[in-house]
Amino acid sequence: MAEQPDEKLVLASIHDVGPRFEREVDQLLDLMVRRLDGPRLAMLVVPDHWGEAPLAKAPAFRRRLRTWADQGVEMFVHGWFHKDLARHYGAAALKARHMTAGEGEFLGLDRAEAARRMAAGKTLIEDVTGRPAAGFIAPAWLYGPGAQAALDGSGFALAEDHWKVWTPGSNRVVARGPVITWASRSRPRQLSSLAVAAAARIALHRQKVVRIAVHPGDTGVPQLLRSIDRTLCTFAGRRRIGRYADLLGRCGV
Numbered sequence: 346m347a348e349q350p351d352e353k354l355v356l357a358s359i360h361d362v363g364p365r366f367e368r369e370v371d372q373l374l375d376l377m378v379r380r381l382d383g384p385r386l387a388m389l390v391v392p393d394h395w396g397e398a399p400l401a402k403a404p405a406f407r408r409r410l411r412t413w414a415d416q417g418v419e420m421f422v423h424g425w426f427h428k429d430l431a432r433h434y435g436a437a438a439l440k441a442r443h444m445t446a447g448e449g450e451f452l453g454l455d456r457a458e459a460a461r462r463m464a465a466g467k468t469l470i471e472d473v474t475g476r477p478a479a480g481f482i483a484p485a486w487l488y489g490p491g492a493q494a495a496l497d498g499s500g501f502a503l504a505e506d507h508w509k510v511w512t513p514g515s516n517r518v519v520a521r522g523p524v525i526t527w528a529s530r531s532r533p534r535q536l537s538s539l540a541v542a543a544a545a546r547i548a549l550h551r552q553k554v555v556r557i558a559v560h561p562g563d564t565g566v567p568q569l570l571r572s573i574d575r576t577l578c579t580f581a582g583r584r585r586i587g588r589y590a591d592l593l594g595r596c597g598v
């Protein structure tokens with residue numbers, strides 16, 4: 346179907362894809378395939394989660410990634426280790442501690458190290474899938490100044506944070522609006538993410554692009570899975586299920 350310029354889209358993604366969370370990814374994929382009428386989603390792949398789950402040493406999982414990519418799943422590079430191994434100072438330290446539980450890998454990296462990890466991730470994912478990576482998305486959607494600078498010369502077509510999707514280099518914003526996501530880390534965070542998702546199901550219908558992002562930890566909380574299911578149903582029933590690549594052909598917003 347030809348895309349209409351102002352057609353509303355829903356974009357869905359699974360974060361933290363890698364051998365470490367294979368069971369959880371399978372569970373999330375099952376749910377999403379059911380609601381999205383096929384594997385019409387993106388995966389955010391972590392090359393070596395916490396330094397403990399290297400894709401390089403997981404040939405069976407690499408084959409699965411390639412199969413999913415062949416079926417149309419868009420593959421993003423999602424950091425390298427995911428975990429924040431850098432030391433932070435001042436406001437960045439506060440942000441890292443409170444927002445990410447140490448998972449904001451690209452918040453504290455300098456430009457050279459950020460560029461090195463981005464390039465290595467791109468090469469790895471492109472070797473695995475046999476096609477260009479869909480883009481780069483920093484763990485916890487957090488980019489420090491070094492990561493921002495490195496993105497410009499990275500060659501990635503797209504990047505996103507919690508509030509927007511943009512094209513690195515030209516820095517053209519191609520989608521705006523908060524991503525709907527869930528937090529499983531503590532009961533208060535679960536409850537607040539359930540409330541935010543419920544509000545989003547009502548409030549975001551006028552938004553051109555709605556993004557829905559799920560994480561492996563969500564699978565351990567039945568209430569979160571029910572909310573995810575309901576949210577997918579709500580938006581998939583009213584919008585075209587799009588691809589991030591669709592945003593590249595659109596006018597800036």
Ligand SMILES: [Zn+2]
Binds near residue numbers: 427485
């Ligand atoms: Zn992540």
